[in-house]
Amino acid sequence: MIKVDESDPVGELEPSFPYKDITIRRGVDMKEHYELQSEIGRGKFGTVFKCREKATGLMLAAKFVGIVHKQDRRNVEREVEIMCELQHPRLIQLYDAFEANNAMCFILELVEGGELFERVIGDDFVLTEKAVTIFMRQICEGVQFIHSKNILHLDLKPENILCLTKTGNRIKIIDFGLARKFNPENKLQVLFGTPEFVAPEVVNFDAIGFGTDMWSVGVICYVLLSGLSPFMGETDVETMANVTIAQYDFDDEAFDSISNDAKDFIKKLLVKDHKARMTAAEALKHKWLKTAEQRKPLSKTKLKRYVIKKQWIRATNTILALRRMGAKLD
Structure with a gap:
């Protein structure tokens, strides 16, 4: 049996990386700096992969979001700006950000405990x-x-x-x-x-x-x-x-x-x-x-x-979204 620890977490765990301000790296392929591994999540706003930073070996998460339209770009720029202000142990942390080929890639703290x-x-x-x-x-x-x-x-x-x-x-x-x-x-x-x-x-x-x-x-x-x-x-x-x-x-x-x-x-x-x-x-x-x-x-x-x-509703929505994407590609 896994019984939840009913005592409050004491102190804070050391973050896997120090808090830092992020500037979006435009026209740079994230794969130059990170090695993509398995897919760990998918939703209507993007797909998330586990990744490894080549220079340090640090394990992180890479979230890809399409930015085909100007409003899409403004939305992700706002998200980066907001996340740079939200440096706190209860909030997922941003490590890096790239824009290339009509897509934004957020490099995020890796959180592996599941929903x-x-x-x-x-x-x-x-x-x-x-x-x-x-x-x-x-x-x-x-x-x-x-x-x-x-x-x-x-x-x-x-x-x-x-x-x-x-x-x-x-x-x-x-x-x-x-x-x-x-x-x-x-x-x-x-x-x-x-x-x-x-x-x-x-x-x-x-x-x-x-x-x-x-x-x-x-x-x-x-x-x-x-x-x-x-x-x-x-x-x-x-x-x-x-x-x-x-x-x-x-x-x-x-x-x-x-x-x-x-x-x-x-x-x-x-x-x-x-x-x-x-x-x-x-x-x-x-x-x-x-x-x-x-x-x-x-x-x-x-x-x-x-x-x-x-879970069933999300799976159905994902299938419908993929079908719509396929129709657009056709």
Whole structure:
């Protein structure tokens, strides 16, 4: 059995490389400096490979993103700029960046523990409410730092929470492709994100703020504790309609063994008015994250079904995307 270490990680691990500012190397083939190895991830925004730096032997990850259009280039340039500001142990770190042949290559810290949700559903993995607080505290620490830099992540979801290793309890927040700089004095509106985790103000195209990320943190916590998604409908349209109503409950039997403190933590995040939600700093002071004692193993039946369903949806979307690409090539 792999039982999550229910003690908070003490201190910080030494990063595999020192923090540094990155300048995009244009017109340079990354293969001059790095040796590509196996593919380790694929999504609608790019493909990720394990790679080795030739000069040092350092193992890293190479993420390739197409930049056919000017807007694509602006988007990846913004992502590099934002990642250079986000140097923190809870956030994936950027090591190098290249632009060549209508593609951008991000060289990133290698994180090999896998997605948090996929790891905890393993039959040999014992998940408890206390262990969930360890993960949620680290997520809030990462979000607090992001917000301290006046940046919004805007795509917090289970796929973007990785485990640093396959056996430890440290996590990393990844993927800043949708992140935006945020000036609280100016109105910012966006109309993108993942329907299941996006906040009501995004669906309604209203002004967003730091609370927009905290809504997503609340949804992640709800799903991790119960294996249920509070707003998911049969279609994206139905899901977004549920989000705008912002009504949910703890009536399912999955919540019978969940503490009132955990439910209170979620209640203070899944609030329709984004300005009324807990901030990341307030969340870190919440009683549940500070004193949770529940060590009874949680049922993972619903969580397994949830993860399997998400895997199937992602696989289907990848197949459809590849078919569209093939049609364009033809």
